[in-house]
Amino acid sequence: MTVLPGLPGGAGGPVAPGTDLAPAPRPARRPRPSPVEVAAAALLGLLVLAAVAPGLLAPADPLAVAPADAFSPPSLAHPFGTDESGRGLWTRVVHGTGASLLIGLLATLLGTGLGVVLGVASGLGRGVAGRVADAGVGRLIEVLFALPGLLLALVVIAFTGPGALPATLAVGLATAPGYARIVRTQVATVRRSAMVEQAVVLGRSPATVLLRHVLPNALAPVAVLATLGVGQAVVWASSLSYLGLGSPPPAPEWGAMLAAGRTYLGSAWWMTVFPGLAVVVTAAASTVLGRALTRRRTEVR
Amino acid sequence: MTVDAPPAPARARRDPRPALRWLVGRAVGGVLVLWAVATLIFFAVRLVPGDPAEAILGGPGSQASDEALALVREQYGLDRPLVVQYLAQLGRLATGDLGSSYSLRVDVADLLLAQLPGTLVLAAAALVVAWALALAGAWWASRSGPVGARVSSGLEVLASSLPQFWLASVLIVVFSTELGWFPPVSTGTPLGLVLPVVTLAVPVAGFLGQVTRDSLLEASAAPFALSARARGETPGGLFARHLLRHAALPGLALSGWAFGSLLSGAVVVESVFARPGLGRTLLQAVTLRDVPLVTGVALASALAYVVVVALGDLAERLVDPRRRTP
Numbered sequence A: 001m002t003v004l005p006g007l008p009g010g011a012g013g014p015v016a017p018g019t020d021l022a023p024a025p026r027p028a029r030r031p032r033p034s035p036v037e038v039a040a041a042a043l044l045g046l047l048v049l050a051a052v053a054p055g056l057l058a059p060a061d062p063l064a065v066a067p068a069d070a071f072s073p074p075s076l077a078h079p080f081g082t083d084e085s086g087r088g089l090w091t092r093v094v095h096g097t098g099a100s101l102l103i104g105l106l107a108t109l110l111g112t113g114l115g116v117v118l119g120v121a122s123g124l125g126r127g128v129a130g131r132v133a134d135a136g137v138g139r140l141i142e143v144l145f146a147l148p149g150l151l152l153a154l155v156v157i158a159f160t161g162p163g164a165l166p167a168t169l170a171v172g173l174a175t176a177p178g179y180a181r182i183v184r185t186q187v188a189t190v191r192r193s194a195m196v197e198q199a200v201v202l203g204r205s206p207a208t209v210l211l212r213h214v215l216p217n218a219l220a221p222v223a224v225l226a227t228l229g230v231g232q233a234v235v236w237a238s239s240l241s242y243l244g245l246g247s248p249p250p251a252p253e254w255g256a257m258l259a260a261g262r263t264y265l266g267s268a269w270w271m272t273v274f275p276g277l278a279v280v281v282t283a284a285a286s287t288v289l290g291r292a293l294t295r296r297r298t299e300v301r
Numbered sequence B: 001m002t003v004d005a006p007p008a009p010a011r012a013r014r015d016p017r018p019a020l021r022w023l024v025g026r027a028v029g030g031v032l033v034l035w036a037v038a039t040l041i042f043f044a045v046r047l048v049p050g051d052p053a054e055a056i057l058g059g060p061g062s063q064a065s066d067e068a069l070a071l072v073r074e075q076y077g078l079d080r081p082l083v084v085q086y087l088a089q090l091g092r093l094a095t096g097d098l099g100s101s102y103s104l105r106v107d108v109a110d111l112l113l114a115q116l117p118g119t120l121v122l123a124a125a126a127l128v129v130a131w132a133l134a135l136a137g138a139w140w141a142s143r144s145g146p147v148g149a150r151v152s153s154g155l156e157v158l159a160s161s162l163p164q165f166w167l168a169s170v171l172i173v174v175f176s177t178e179l180g181w182f183p184p185v186s187t188g189t190p191l192g193l194v195l196p197v198v199t200l201a202v203p204v205a206g207f208l209g210q211v212t213r214d215s216l217l218e219a220s221a222a223p224f225a226l227s228a229r230a231r232g233e234t235p236g237g238l239f240a241r242h243l244l245r246h247a248a249l250p251g252l253a254l255s256g257w258a259f260g261s262l263l264s265g266a267v268v269v270e271s272v273f274a275r276p277g278l279g280r281t282l283l284q285a286v287t288l289r290d291v292p293l294v295t296g297v298a299l300a301s302a303l304a305y306v307v308v309v310a311l312g313d314l315a316e317r318l319v320d321p322r323r324r325t326p
Helices: A035-052 A089-124 A127-145 A150-160 A164-191 A194-201 A206-242 A254-264 A270-300 B008-014 B017-047 B052-056 B066-075 B082-094 B108-143 B145-160 B164-178 B190-220 B223-230 B235-253 B255-272 B278-288 B291-319
Strands: none
Touching (some): A089 A206, A089 A270, A127 A164, A127 B017, A150 A164, A150 B291, A164 A194, A164 A206, A206 A254, A254 B164, A270 B145, B017 B291, B108 B190, B108 B255, B108 B291, B164 B190, B190 B235, B223 B235, B235 B255, B235 B291, B278 B291
């Protein structure tokens, strides 16, 4: 098949014409990252900086109230405007990065962790027990898929009650079935590969085969997908907060800011738009990077 | 095999058995899914610390008297062994009795039936708009070369990473507060439906657009497209008669996923636009920790998921002749 330039897209947006549209003289093994991918990586770097050292980007105190400044629209002093207590939203968005990214990371870690355990459990067993485990996990994944997206997260919160930790747990659990399905297929494929067959013939113990051969190969695609997943997890966690089920309002966390801004949407739009924009930027950057990584993985093969 | 076999193909096509087998298989799978969802929720309720009787009376804050708690325990059979309670619950569910809501004191089944049409209209309209956007975008991208492909790919990434609550807020600020074109809350008029439908449709269109565009480009590079063009097929005719089927297939295979996205979107959209519907009912149930209502919505959505996936499978078979022969 002829390779149409720029098609297996992850990158979009304004691209200088002819940057990498001309047919390459030799097959490039490592395609150069597009400007959009570079921008996405830079944005993620900025987000990490904001998470690690928020004081560098926003020296003010995110919790100090100044009632006289309440509900000021965006200005030079407050680029994102101020909230109902006169706290600068730029400061609060920057200081909220750490908490929001942490929730996204923890939820993704929980989701991938559970997914790997379920996927490996279903793909590894031998004989009747193995088949039963595989069928059981397969059914469980199917059942959890019937409560798609936020639904499973909402059902979990119905039992745990609202809060930042329950929301993280709920998002993690809600993403687990997706990862489990991928690991399950991957383990099943790797198990049947010649590499594993040879290791078994050479007399390697099942544990060695699992740790040295099956797991690394099954986990590689999950690691790439997790890059995409962090953005999704941040979106879901902030959606739960927006609905009043995540972090409670006084905390400088994006979801909590969104929940607080909801009441004032008609009069102070900046209270919702800017914390939400932070979520959008995080999600878009992680999507672009995740897709670039996926493409690289499939192309290097 | 025998030589004098009757001309089978003509009869085999009318043979109802594969269709029947498909239907029975789907139905059995669906019942299993519903049973599993009911079971998971039943035991999750018992695992969570806290007294179920207290939850029925309005949670720990209600300070219910011991007599009231004892009465509720007896009334709801909470003093019986767990297995008996579980079987009784399954028996009730099997007859379509979802119990009555703790918080609203009304029959859950009646409540869900009353809320269903609002969500159904919203989701169906959003699905149509999303498909229209995805197909239009894919068609435009396939006609406008590499730059178009890049632009539409960027738009798709953006659309699919927009959180619905944020999109809804921005749309309200721009089109209700500033321009005053559409009402910020759903009023039941067609005009009030515009912003909720757009909010729900855009992220779904982003995802559908990605897969649709990929398969459309693959199809337009295929030999059959070249030969159709050589026969003098116009670009529009080529798209409508030959490429559309290929473009739609991966999107149809994603119908289960699209349903999930629409339903979780409905929770957000119905709550932002104050629209009555299943999503808002679920949110209310979760906030008030109303177990029968949560169970009801979960079962209803699992049932709808099973039906939607089956319909998606059916649509794939209708669109793709290769999948029709058993």
